[in-house]
Amino acid sequence: MKKRLISFLVAAVAAVAFVAPSAIAADLTDVGYIDQAQLASLPVFQSANAQLAQYQAQMQQRYSGLVKNAKTAADKQRLVMQYQQAMSDKQREVIGPIYARTQMAIANVADAKKLSIVVDKRIVVYGGQDITKDVISLVTSPKAIAPPSATPPTSEIGFVDQSALDDAQKVKDAATQLQQYQQSEQKIYADKLKSAKTDVDKQQIIADFNKTMQDKKDALLTPLINQTKAVTATIAKSKNLLLVVDRADVVYGGTDITQDVQNALSK
Amino acid sequence: MTLACAVALGGCARVDVHAPNVRGIAYIRMDDVMKHHPLYPQLKQLEESIAAINLEATLPHAPLSPAEIAAQTKDLNAQFKAAEDRTSKTIADLRQSYAQKEHDADVAAAKAAGVDPAAIGIGAAMTAQSQAQAQAAAQAAAKDYLAYQQSVVAQDTAAQNAIAKQLSLQAEQKLRARAEQYQQDENDLSLRLAQQDAAQRLSLKMKLNNLALDPSSRKSVQSRLSAIDKKEADQVNAMRARHRAALQAYQAQVTKETNAEIQKQTAAIRSESAAKLNARREQVGSQLRSLGAPPVPSRNIPPDLAAQLGKIHQQIAAQFQTDAQKAISEFNATRDDLNRQFQALHGADVGATGAAAQELTDLQKRHDQLQTQMQTQIHDEAVRIAGGMGFTVVLDNVQAAPGGYDLTNDLIHDVESLHE
Numbered sequence: 228m229k230k231r232l233i234s235f236l237v238a239a240v241a242a243v244a245f246v247a248p249s250a251i252a253a254d255l256t257d258v259g260y261i262d263q264a265q266l267a268s269l270p271v272f273q274s275a276n277a278q279l280a281q282y283q284a285q286m287q288q289r290y291s292g293l294v295k296n297a298k299t300a301a302d303k304q305r306l307v308m309q310y311q312q313a314m315s316d317k318q319r320e321v322i323g324p325i326y327a328r329t330q331m332a333i334a335n336v337a338d339a340k341k342l343s344i345v346v347d348k349r350i351v352v353y354g355g356q357d358i359t360k361d362v363i364s365l366v367t368s369p370k371a372i373a374p375p376s377a378t379p380p381t382s383e384i385g386f387v388d389q390s391a392l393d394d395a396q397k398v399k400d401a402a403t404q405l406q407q408y409q410q411s412e413q414k415i416y417a418d419k420l421k422s423a424k425t426d427v428d429k430q431q432i433i434a435d436f437n438k439t440m441q442d443k444k445d446a447l448l449t450p451l452i453n454q455t456k457a458v459t460a461t462i463a464k465s466k467n468l469l470l471v472v473d474r475a476d477v478v479y480g481g482t483d484i485t486q487d488v489q490n491a492l493s494k
Numbered sequence: 495m496t497l498a499c500a501v502a503l504g505g506c507a508r509v510d511v512h513a514p515n516v517r518g519i520a521y522i523r524m525d526d527v528m529k530h531h532p533l534y535p536q537l538k539q540l541e542e543s544i545a546a547i548n549l550e551a552t553l554p555h556a557p558l559s560p561a562e563i564a565a566q567t568k569d570l571n572a573q574f575k576a577a578e579d580r581t582s583k584t585i586a587d588l589r590q591s592y593a594q595k596e597h598d599a600d601v602a603a604a605k606a607a608g609v610d611p612a613a614i615g616i617g618a619a620m621t622a623q624s625q626a627q628a629q630a631a632a633q634a635a636a637k638d639y640l641a642y643q644q645s646v647v648a649q650d651t652a653a654q655n656a657i658a659k660q661l662s663l664q665a666e667q668k669l670r671a672r673a674e675q676y677q678q679d680e681n682d683l684s685l686r687l688a689q690q691d692a693a694q695r696l697s698l699k700m701k702l703n704n705l706a707l708d709p710s711s712r713k714s715v716q717s718r719l720s721a722i723d724k725k726e727a728d729q730v731n732a733m734r735a736r737h738r739a740a741l742q743a744y745q746a747q748v749t750k751e752t753n754a755e756i757q758k759q760t761a762a763i764r765s766e767s768a769a770k771l772n773a774r775r776e777q778v779g780s781q782l783r784s785l786g787a788p789p790v791p792s793r794n795i796p797p798d799l800a801a802q803l804g805k806i807h808q809q810i811a812a813q814f815q816t817d818a819q820k821a822i823s824e825f826n827a828t829r830d831d832l833n834r835q836f837q838a839l840h841g842a843d844v845g846a847t848g849a850a851a852q853e854l855t856d857l858q859k860r861h862d863q864l865q866t867q868m869q870t871q872i873h874d875e876a877v878r879i880a881g882g883m884g885f886t887v888v889l890d891n892v893q894a895a896p897g898g899y900d901l902t903n904d905l906i907h908d909v910e911s912l913h914e
Contacts, residue, residue: 253517254511254512254517254518254519254886255517255519255886255887256518256886258519258886258887349890349891350889350890350891351887351888351889351890352522352873352876352877352880352888352889352890353520353876353877353880353881353885353887353888354880354885354886354887355886383517383897386893387893387894413549416549417550420546420549420550421550429546430542430546433542433545433546433549436549437542437545456893456894459893460894460895463894463896464896464897468896468897469515469516469517469519469895469896469897470521470889470892470894470896470897470898471893471894471896472889472891473891473893476891
């Protein structure tokens with residue numbers, strides 16, 4: 228009897244041990260998403276954009292005349308910088324407050340729904356919590372939006388700033404090299420295309436050109452991309468993250484591992 | 495398909511969606527799934543067509559030589575002149591024919607009214623009417639002359655610009671070819687010298703690698719090595735200086751020749767323009783001179799007959815006007831078409847780009863529509879599979895995935911069977 232009890236207890240412990248991870252680690256439910264395109268179509272954004280476009284048209288007219296009459300390249304450069312600064316200031320002035328209010332609304336809704344990350348709708352294939360309506364309702368309400376009560380909880384979904392990673396010197400060098408190669412190959416294949424007699428010949432030339440470019444890309448860029456992905460995965464794993472997305476797709480929250488990836492890649 | 499889904503889901507059922515490293519989250523690699531979609535070959539074909547246009551757009555458009563431009567311009571001008579002559583003849587024939595018709599109708603009406611046509615000057619009236627029509631045609635010709643003058647000036651300006659541009663381009667190509675040749679010669683010399691001195695340089699470098707070499711010997715070897723480098727550099731620099739001077743001289747010569755050729759060609763065009771305008775002016779002048787004598791005043795005509803003659807005149811004039819207008823419209827259409835051809839001749843690049851750009855836009859639109867259709871279908875399948883398997887979230891465009899479940903292969907399996 229005692230033996231049976233021990234056997235049962237052993238079996239029960241084994242069963243608990245077997246199912247424990249699933250029971251302890253619950254499924255992720257704190258992922259939200261927002262339709263940024265819908266948000267951008269709000270009258271408040273539309274009107275701000277129209278205002279900005281009008282200002283841009285005025286500035287373009289003014290500065291194109293000035294640039295045309297500029298005597299030296301340095302003068303031209305200075306004018307272009309002035310134009311860019313003016314546009315940037317205006318954008319901050321017109322869009323800045325609306326953007327800040329929207330960010331506050333997203334943070335508020337995310338906080339209320341206990342979301343650890345809010346991503347753009349375009350990367351969500353299934354599931355997640357759609358907070359678009361709540362955010363729109365808050366943004367368009369006349370009330371002031373209070374800051375959220377807490378910072379977002381730690382998310383098991385991380386993100387990397389892909390544009391920052393692409394800015395690494397070796398990636399830029401490879402991209403430049405690929406671009407130069409493309410230009411030279413384009414000339415060669417364009418000449419071949421010119422002398423092609425039939426559509427079949429043309430298709431073959433295009434296929435050859437694409438293959439040449441793909442091969443070059445595989446040789447130049449793919450190793451760098453794979454290396455970045457591998458490093459990102461390793462760091463994500465060390466931080467107990469499940470997935471890593473691009474920063475461009477993250478609207479709020481998430482765990483930023485860009486710096487760690489950059490550090491690891493630069494070693 | 496049902497069987498395939500069942501197999502797919504059967505396969506998926508082995509996945510522990512709630513495992514600690516999955517936690518209900520999955521991802522797909524949309525690009526990879528797209529490649530297995532039954533419509534992918536069509537999408538790829540569209541992409542290749544777009545690539546073909548883009549590739550062709552990088553081709554330097556084969557520019558026409560000044561002689562070709564001149565020959566084609568001459569041909570277009572000849573066609574223009576032929577169209578003008580054809581129209582003038584058609585209108586003259588019509589005028590003659592309708593004048594005769596009116597005359598015959600007037601004579602018949604006079605005779606029917608018991609009046610001698612000659613006694614009331616019907617022949618003169620016909621002449622007067624005919625003259626009025628001729629005058630209207632001549633006025634139209636004078637008006638057309640002004641338009642023609644403007645068109646000739648605009649066309650010739652375009653031709654002059656095109657020729658100047660073309661000749662300048664040819665000059666640039668000549669200079670570039672010469673510069674490239676010089677560069678090649680310099681590279682060849684540099685390489686040849688390096689090969690000549692290779693053995694000596696290697697021997698000196700090996701000596702330098704000898705750690706036991708005393709400082710004075712080392713210095714001597716280094717200076718010999720430097721001397722070799724300097725000797726080679728001097729020779730290459732000397733050649734470069736010669737080339738620079740030769741290139742400058744060649745540039746001056748090419749510029750002079752190009753300017754002279756541009757002047758010669760533009761002078762020829764101007765002369766042709768002046769001749770064309772003179773010819774047209776002469777033609778219009780002769781039209782105006784051929785108007786003939788002033789209309790003969792009508793004699794006493796019975797009121798009924800006068801009314802009938804007036805009616806006949808209105809009918810014939812209206813018919814003439816209709817037929818003449820038809821001939822003029824045909825001429826205008828021909829003239830517009832020739833003008834378009836002329837513009838295409840001088841701006842052939844723009845025309846070709848315009849047509850290619852339109853095709854590119856159409857292809858891109860079809861590509862985007864097809865891509866969206868495929869993505870929507872894949873998305874729907876992903877939702878169905880993810881829901882069936884019990885995932886809470888499925889994402890796309892994932893950069894790295896130390897955890898979660900890769901739903902791509904399940905989706906590929908499902909998508910491949912979509913059109914089975």
